[in-house]
Amino acid sequence: DAGVIQSPRHEVTEMGQEVTLRCKPISGHDYLFWYRQTMMRGLELLIYFNNNVPIDDSGMPEDRFSAKMPNASFSTLKIQPSEPRDSAVYFCASSRRGVFTGELFFGEGSRLTVL
Amino acid sequence: KNEVEQSPQNLTAQEGEFITINCSYSVGISALHWLQQHPGGGIVSLFMLSSGKKKHGRLIATINIQEKHSSLHITASHPRDSAVYICAVRSNTGNQFYFGTGTSLTVIP
Numbered sequence: 001d002a003g004v005i006q007s008p009r010h011e012v013t014e015m016g017q018e019v020t021l022r023c024k025p026i027s028g029h030d031y032l033f034w035y036r037q038t039m040m041r042g043l044e045l046l047i048y049f050n051n052n053v054p055i056d057d058s059g060m061p062e063d064r065f066s067a068k069m070p071n072a073s074f075s076t077l078k079i080q081p082s083e084p085r086d087s088a089v090y091f092c093a094s095s096r097r098g099v100f101t102g103e104l105f106f107g108e109g110s111r112l113t114v115l
Numbered sequence: 116k117n118e119v120e121q122s123p124q125n126l127t128a129q130e131g132e133f134i135t136i137n138c139s140y141s142v143g144i145s146a147l148h149w150l151q152q153h154p155g156g157g158i159v160s161l162f163m164l165s166s167g168k169k170k171h172g173r174l175i176a177t178i179n180i181q182e183k184h185s186s187l188h189i190t191a192s193h194p195r196d197s198a199v200y201i202c203a204v205r206s207n208t209g210n211q212f213y214f215g216t217g218t219s220l221t222v223i224p
Binding site for chain 1: 150159212214217
């Protein structure tokens with residue numbers, strides 16, 4: 001299996017622009033997580049899905065952030081409009097069975113820079 | 116207040132040394148994860164624990180649920196073990212994950 005695949009690996013954009021990050025989980029995994037990592041705050045859970053349904057989005061910082069999972073093999077995290085404080089590395093991870101029993105597999109991350 | 120505390124924050128060791136990284140948490144949990152992040156950013160899940168001890172090669176992870184404490188041990192450390200090690204827990208009363216700030220390990224040849 002190719003593992004969790006994220007794109008783009010790097011994104012540089014200007015404040016106010018829309019940013020879309022993409023994730024393909026490991027086939028057969030029924031949980032998908034979006035994380036954000038910054039030097040100041042470390043690793044934070046933004047949202048997670050179970051069987052394509054959003055379960056907990058309490059970590060999403062504000063209405064500028066939205067996430068979708070239209071099918072079992074694809075998810076997007078969108079920021080509109082982007083701001084410099086959104087600059088971070090965004091990780092997607094997937095897991096089989098569930099968070100209580102399933103090991104997490106991370107993608108390589110998408111490094112976002114908002115100027 | 117951090118729900119997950121790791122120590123030490125930074126650790127330098129000579130190749131071959133036995134290494135211990137500690138993690139304490141303050142919430143009830145359903146599972147604890149140890150993650151490894153190499154320079155360049157990729158994150159790998161090393162262990163997921165809910166009780167007892169697990170071993171993968173030179174890595175050993177233990178957890179004491181009563182004391183809310185976990186340790187990650189590396190035997191016969193090697194320069195390729197140099198990475199940031201992150202402790203993460205999932206609360207058993209909600210849907211939240213909590214992460215430690217990581218321990219940066221450097222193993223010198």
